[in-house]
Amino acid sequence: MGWLGRSAGVLAAVPLMAACVSAPSGAVPNPAPNGVAGSALPMPPSTGADRSLEQIPEDCEAEAQYSKRQLRGAWIATVRNIDWPSKAGLSAEKQQQELVAQFDRAVELGLNAVFFHVRPTADAVYASDKEPWARYLTGEQGGDPGYDPLEFAVAEAHRRGLELHAWFNPYRVGWRDPDLENLADDHPARKHPDWLIEYADQGYFDPGNPDVRAWVGDVVLDVVDRYDIDGVHFDDYFYPYPEQGEEFDDDASWEEHGGEFDDRGDWRRDNVNRLVADIDERIDETKPWVRFGVSPFGIWRNEKSDPSGSDTRGLESYSAQYADTRTWIQEGWVDYVTPQLYWHRGFETADYEKLVPWWADEVAGTDVDLYIGQAAYRVGEADWKGDDALARQLDFNTGHPEVTGDVYFSMKDLGGRAATAMERLGRDHYRRPALPPRAEGAPAAPAPVTGLRAERSDSRIRLQWQAGDEARMFAVYRMAGEGEDLCALNDAANLVGVVGADGEGAQGYVDEAPLDGPARYYVTALDAYRTESAPAPVVTP
Template identity: 70%
Template sequence: MRRLLLSVAAMAATAPLLGACVPWSDPGSGDGADDPRTHAAMPAPGQCDTDPAAPKRQMRGAWFTTVRNIDWPSEPGLDAREQQSELDDLLDRAAGLGLNSVFLHVRPTADALYASEKEPWARYLTGEQGGDPGYDPLAYAVEQAHRRGLELHAWFNPYRVGWKDPDLENLAPEHPARQHPDWLVEYGDEGYLDPGNPDVRAWVTDVVLDVVERYDVDGVHFDDYFYPYPGDGEEFDDDSSFREHGGDFDSRADWRRHNVDALVAGIHERIQQTRPWVRFGISPFGIWRNADSDPAGSDTAGLESYSAQYADTLTWIEEGTVDYIVPQLYWQRGFDTADYAELVPWWSEQVAGTGVDLYIGQAAYRVGDEGFRGADALSRQLDVNAEHGEVGGDVYFSISDLTATGRAAEAMAAVGDAHYTRPALPPASDSAGEAPDPVSELTAERVGPGRVDLAWTPVDGARFYAVYRVPGDGGDPCDLADADHLIGTTGAGGDGPAFTDDAPADGPVRYHVTVLDDYRAESGPGPAARVSPG
């Protein structure tokens, strides 16, 4: 990153046709309880007219970068409480911006921001690789993100070992490059684990699956670093690996792409076998190939990830070895070399009909630069996305740019006004099955002119809850088909599920709470709670 680095899911196979939906009506008791006989299933996609400006599902994420302390922790050596307080603040700000997902950098240089028996603690925690921070940052981050209704995707760099100073010169004894020096390839002032070594690919896969098995993450995420970006004429020295393992390939470039493809496919398969609700996605450099190199490429003239990092994104899409992609489209509209307005439709065409979701990597860090000036710098980019239905959301680089006082914060406020007027649920896993059980008991109490407190009985298997506020006394299943009445999400942990509506409507309303399970499939609404005017 920065070179350092919508549809609603079908909720039940037996969901009634729109004309047969049971209306949600309140007997008018005023005690906050609905007649349970009025419970109806959530309508399936296409059964209701929906507002495209209020999508029910949309990725709204930000990268939380740990390498070189770009985002978090702000500096190495903070004590556990200081690190946790900083992370809490960033998560609060992410939720306050209307985001629903965070991408936490858990393996920046073949080391760990979590308790690992495989790799040492990352130096960005304590200042020393292998230094114990006194708590488990990933476990804490998952808990705190989920409490706020945010997904957490664990972001890995598969091969990067770091820079000579300080990384390569100060590798911890338990670092894989110290344990297996033949795995390390030095390239310029950087070091990489050799992607052409099958033992390295097996190691990286095991490291990723160790996290998937032990932490309740919502996704696994890779960025654009596979083979390194090209240096000044220097060659990546994988001669010995090519001699040993590349015998079936006439082209070293094809062999390198095979190595990356094999890693991607193997990790996707292992995740599906282990925890199929964990979504696997990659954020490649924004250009696959230029049209003058391949007729299937985009009308661009920049560096090609296909031949630079040997990242054949189109193969991953065609073979379904990723669940989503987030191309880094860090260029402005009208830029001759790589026009944002050209690349968004090109990427949309690549995912159309494949089942692979498309989100756009947004350059929040560039706000204020040429082509990214003005308070609408990011909103202009999202205007293009809105013209292409295959775009399912955005991920911003990075959280510190969005939350620091300055131009990017102003631009993000404009995104909120223009594009994030309503909350959105995170995209559902393709493996989602039947809808979870609904909430059976819901109460709503007006405790003042500006507050309504909701509480409900916990539901087994709930990951998140979604809260809706529908005006009026009547009820229609289509009221919940988009996000027009969605007011927020909350986590399933804690002493008991609850939500505070701090901007309640003046007139009578009905509150509904739905359940999102591990797959992020959504339940029907269950009985509603009615609140009269304050």
């Protein structure tokens, strides 16, 4: 991420099932998925409802108290062993234990997505015949960890109801010591030395070389093809962050490929634009439910440089990394954008209270979602003190409905320096679970769950149901009383759990603190597009 070594100083149609039960009172339940088989309940005749649950908002007048669609994520960085694994050379079993612990922590915090770093330095945290194993796994680039971390991560994330977005650095090859000095023999930079440009103490593939652009696209699509990921994610490293007194030596590719441009900056932006547009098109052609997004540096342009820029005075991603995020939004080349707004409210150079509205205006009226990159790693610094250090950032977001999620850097900080701040944030903003945003273009809603059963035992309500292979996760709703109020399913106030599909058919959820008196439970299935199934018969005990 652009934070590395930086801080503020860098700136100069299917049925839904329901069960009704009467149970003792209790607090808001833990939404973590858990299931136990219960006794079968009689199924009433079908009501004939055949609408997708996605259609209900058009039929309901009541305003939802809480939004039930919100991206809540955390970055899990593998580069330099920032988040995972804690150090290179751990056994496969220990690595897996650490990753599971981080996923469990994400669920405890009310998150629903992880952004897993699969390509830190033009290498792989997965089994690849294109690039060598990342050295952060074993201590040696090319060293086989004895299992496929991405395959393991996808399965464990989905089991917990978490999305997994595969996070790629498109061009970074690494630092001179030890990365460039210890490249594996089969690293593409050894096979194609003309691709590599050394800049300051780092190495980058040349974004101006069309062969590089094609290679990066092939690497990304190889992962899309072979793994059941939910998203592809790029961070802010396109062209490198500028270093004083250093020039990025792309003269050779500029002379060969920049002929139609008078300005090298425009040519560089076009190079990045071509990569982003190509990745977007290829994902849509391959797996359109896989969402593609980028987390750029938080300032596109300052209004001093461009009247349509933000009221800021910092480094501009437009002219520093040549990342023209605004064009990507306008062209629809990304499904979401996650600007890294790693500055506090009131910071004079780059005020969070000015940047959030600017980005909200940019996505307004488009199909591009806006999630804010949050600086969990800064909690405890001078302007980030107090248990509300993160909650007060989200307090401001609530006034901007275009903001539909937040992603935190980084995972280790959520259990470390930002642990207390995240607990406060959970009380203030994440009291209810949330479903992830939908992907566009779903051909149909998922198949219904069947055989919903309920059982009361030891002051708990146990639900179990059956589901088809297409189900990715399930939403569990609870409402007091009897009867049917399908409009209430719009409101996350009634959403008590998000359960990951385990692929075994039988699924379950335990409400550890059910309501006092009669209650109805509804279960819906969500597919890879995150499309939710429709209302259908009610099951009564």
